[in-house]
Amino acid sequence: MQIKNSETKSRKDKYSLLWGLAFGIVFGFLLQKGGATKYDVIIGQLLLTDMTVVKIMLSAVLTGMIGIYAMKTLGLVELYPKSGSFGRNIIGGLIFGAGFAILGYCPGTIAGAIGNGYLDALTGGLAGILIGSGLFAALYPRLDPVILNKGDFGSITLPKLLKVNDWIVVTPVAVLIFLLLYWLEKISL
């Protein structure tokens, strides 16, 4: 019985890994087709001269949010909001942002940039992310008690925070994202 159980588990793990690979292939394909694997497109976004990245992200959030909240309402999926704190998300976010602008790729798009043949991503960029991540792991025991939990608010979503039905928040956020995208087109950015 025990052996059978561990066999089913390892088969399940294998399927899970294959699904991860399949989702990654589609994700990478889409990122490349959108131009998000390119340094020039990402830096153009941060210099506010090329809005491609924001258009991709906002339309992904709009589509994803409506579908996932619909499936949640139907009881098909659950949510996995990350826990957070001001110390974690503000400081970490700003450090990440600086790195984003200096490197010109983010962790997902650098994988795409490597597939696209970009050697600055494969050499300095990849080495840097690995070093930076390792550095954090080394400092984690010292950072954790001092700053990472400052202003902790747990794993909460906006509808939970406001204590309202999901759709009271999803609907206006969807409308706002749509209007923002419409406005970006209107001023032809």
Next chain:
Amino acid sequence: MEFLTQVRWSPYAVGIGIGILSWLSFLISRKPIACSTTFARASGMIEKLFRGKKVDLKPYYHKEKLVVDWQWMLVMGIVIGSLISALLSGDFHWKLVPSIWENAFGSAPLLRVIAALFGGICLGFGARWANGCTSGHGISGTLQLAISSWISAACFFIGGILTAHLIFRLIG
């Protein structure tokens, strides 16, 4: 099937595609699409090659186990998917110095590699500090309306826009 060989798609087609992909990953794998933890795991795995099993004992790797998991495979998949897309459209090029960088700082490869290394260190460090990146917080977290992700995504772009302007408007 002509669309498969096109170099660029509308950003909206790409975004809607990623949104639908996120439905499937929630439904089938019960996980949101995310990337950056994989780099922490890979970093720990490389360290383990040199320093052995004691690396597993580091508190951070106790939290994020040093194994090849779903997200690890997802990141590998991104490399493959991007390569397929680029090859199909003839958009695959070996290139070291991107155009915007070259216009501002010249075509010297070493300078660009050093900048990429330094940027990568900040990016990797910041992603772990913020507990997520442009995919995990920026797309998957914001679409769940997670507070941590909206704050992080805003700070990614505030930090990114300020730094990019500093680099290209003041220095470059």
